[in-house]
Amino acid sequence: MKIKRSNFFLIIKRSLLCFLAAGLFFAQSLPAFAEDEIEARLAAQRAMEVQSNTVENWPTGPTVSAESAILIEAGTGAVLYAKNIHEKEYPASTTKILTTLIAAEECSLDEIVTFSHNAVFSIDRSSNHIAIDEGEELTMEQCLNAILIRSANEVSNAVAEHISGTTEAFAQKMNERARELGCVDSNFVNPNGLPDENHYTSAYDLAQIGRAFFDNEMLCNISTTTMLRIPPSDKQPDNIVESSSNEMLQGGEYAYEDLVGAKTGFTSVARSCLVSCAERNGLKLICVVLKDESPLQYEDTISLFEYGFSNFEKVNISQTETKYSIDDAGFFYSENDIFGSSQPLLTLNQDDYIVLPKTADFEDTVSSISYETQEENQAAVITYTYHDVFIGSASLDFAAVQEDTYSFEGNTQSAEGEDSQQTSFVFINIIKVILGIAGLAALIFLLLFLRSFFKNYHFSHRNTRFAWRRSKKKHRRRPQNVNKSLQKRRQAQIRDAKRRSKKRHPIKFRDYD
DSSP: OOOOHHHHHHHHHHHHHHHHHHHHHHHHHHHHHHHHHHHHHHHHHHTSOOGGGGSTTOOOOOOOSSSEEEEEETTTOOEEEEESTTOOBOOGGGGHHHHHHHHHHHOOTTOEEEOOHHHHHSSOTTSSOOOOOTTOEEEHHHHHHHHHHHOOHHHHHHHHHHHHSSHHHHHHHHHHHHHHTTOOSOBOOOSSOOOOTTOBBOHHHHHHHHHHHTTOHHHHHHHTOOEEEEOOBTTBOOOEEEEOOOTTSTTSTTOOTTEEEEEEEEETTTEEEEEEEEEETTEEEEEEEEEEOTTHHHHHHHHHHHHHHHHEEEEESTTTOOTTOOOSTTSEEOSSOTTSOOSOSEEEOTTOEEEEETTOOGGGOEEEEEOOOOSTTEEEEEEEEETTEEEEEEEEEEOOOOOOOOOOSSOHHHHHTSOTTOOOEEOOOHHHHHHHHHHHHHHHHHHHHHHHHHHHOOOOHHHHHHHHHHHHHHHHHHHHHHHHHHHHHHHHHHHHHHHHHHHHSOOOOOOOO
8 A cells, every 4th residue: 555645744744843842842841840859858958957956955946948057156166056967968169268278378369370181171171261272371360369259160170279289189189178177977979069979078077177178368358259250361361250149249149238248059960069158257167068949949048047147146254254264373472573484374264255055155165175186285175065065175374474573763753643452362383493493403413413423434455554553653652651651660769768768877986096
């Protein structure tokens, strides 16, 4: 049976229309299915336990949709809100806060970064980039701007190669620096955060990295810049103008007035991530949310910041602590300062503080003191907890030595005007005393050692032989001298005896003629 040519094409057209209709149907149903899956996951994540809410008398934190979230106080590192903070997560481009931190620590801004073939072409072209080509050059300052404002992946690669030679070697440096900053859950294998099953971190670790990142004013300023502008040069021909995708910045939908700095991140596996810092009334907070859905990462972050600013406050330890106060007890008392210093031997650091819930009192804290410290001029560290939660620490420092000079001319009138009943104390600089005693003991020991050395040391055999001969001759002469003196004494006694015997004999015959 033959089919007419016109009928054949009609059948083909109808078949194609059926396939297109089926494709459109499935295409429309897929987003609905994906949205249902995302909503189910978000509902499960909202139901997850917030560990900080289980602490007795701790302010109840908000419910967030992120799988992992943390809020810490930047100075002390005290954890104010904790939800799965040690869960291993994919960080996406929030990785770049560590990349740029290392670059800022090890490089000058005017260093020239040259882009290799690997730096440019090893990334997925659908990922974030600024279209730099192989062989082109940027300054390190331009690279930092491109990474933090536009999250450029090829620029992250180039910076890593510039510092360490290869991205693999730079990843080792990242892991070393992360451990130095207190990270315990991380393993980094690339400088940009592109998906890799061996590239992971946690909310806790990103907060520790954030403490160093947000302490760098330059990096904070770059991360809050809304536009990237790189003019053309003889090594880079394009006029690059790109905008930031961070909605918490000025002009964004979720612009936050107290924002200090922030870095966003997204991959299909990591989902939406955000590391940010805000400061209000002297209280500086760092927030990390991981595996969230846009725009919920902004809503969760703002909710956590408001929770922190509303429920916590800083308490200066030196102005509040009485348990470790240093008064006149244990020091000598006098009306005059004979040791040249009128300050305590030890002092609580004047800048140290703790972070307390506003509903708690300082007396509710528990402190412990440790003398195991390697810091210079530091005698001990006092650690504070509130219901077993770390809230800060204070150092007990050796008082700084003040070398003051005094003039005895003038100022007598002001001295006479002082209250004569004012109590004076003598504070001994124990370091100088100990050093003085140690020096005196060393001198005495040296003198005793030299005395013993010269007394017991035997010189060369030749000298010893000559000394023995001299001693032998001396001992030989001694008997001769003794015998001569005895002989002389004996002869003298004999002469005396003869004289006496002559005088005693009577004159028997006398001649009277």
